[in-house]
Structures are given as C-alpha cells and as structure tokens.
Amino acid sequence: MPQSEEEPLVALAACLERDDPRFARALRTGRPARPREYRRTGARWTLAAGVAVLTGGVLLSHGLLIAAGLVVTGIGVQLLDAHRARGGSRHLPLR
Incomplete structure (x- = not known):
C-alpha cells in the first residue's frame, strides 16, 4: 500500500x-x-x-552574597550557552 504524500507532513x-x-x-x-x-x-x-546579587555582596562585603551571586551568575551563563542543546562533548577526542 503506497504511503500518501501528506502522511510525513502530518507526522512532522x-x-x-x-x-x-x-x-x-x-x-x-x-x-x-x-x-x-x-x-x-x-x-x-x-x-x-x-550580577546584582554579586555586586551587592561586594559592596556590602558579605561572603554569602558573593558566593550566591557567583553561583547564580554561573547558572545564567550556562543557560546562555548556545551549544548546550547539542549534547555530547565539545572537546576533540584524545588520540
């Protein structure tokens, strides 16, 4: 039975x-x-x-705010990474 041309488009x-x-x-x-x-x-x-929490921590010289700001900033940078959805390693394999 031949498949109609619309079936792949409907599935897509x-x-x-x-x-x-x-x-x-x-x-x-x-x-x-x-x-x-x-x-x-x-x-x-x-x-x-x-960045706001990190700046506040530096201005107030409060270590916990600085640490929290660094962690949240790192999460934000990781989310902005354009290659994160590719999966796998971005590094070349060792020979």
Whole structure:
C-alpha cells in the first residue's frame, strides 16, 4: 500500500506541536515566533539577578552574597550557552 504524500507532513506537524506548541501556533497563524531554542529571556533574567546579587555582596562585603551571586551568575551563563542543546562533548577526542 503506497504511503500518501501528506502522511510525513502530518507526522512532522504533530511532532512540532508536541515539542513547541507556541512555535507551531505561530506557523499556523502566519505570525513569526522564535523557536524554543532561541528564547533566552529566562537566562538573561537569571544572569542579571546573579550580577546584582554579586555586586551587592561586594559592596556590602558579605561572603554569602558573593558566593550566591557567583553561583547564580554561573547558572545564567550556562543557560546562555548556545551549544548546550547539542549534547555530547565539545572537546576533540584524545588520540
């Protein structure tokens, strides 16, 4: 039984709807929206909060605030990393 040409497209649309519903809705309505991989608003807020806590800790010379600011800033930088979704190692294998 031959497979119709629309079946792979329907499967692709269902997979896209399941992975990123906001992006799929934007495609249906014709209004562009960034895919989930390129939305970094939460990462920017995390980085800004970390820098603010770190600055406050330095100004108040409070060690716990400095440590918390460094940790939150590190988390924000990790979230902003463009290559984090690839998986695997970014380093070349040893020979």
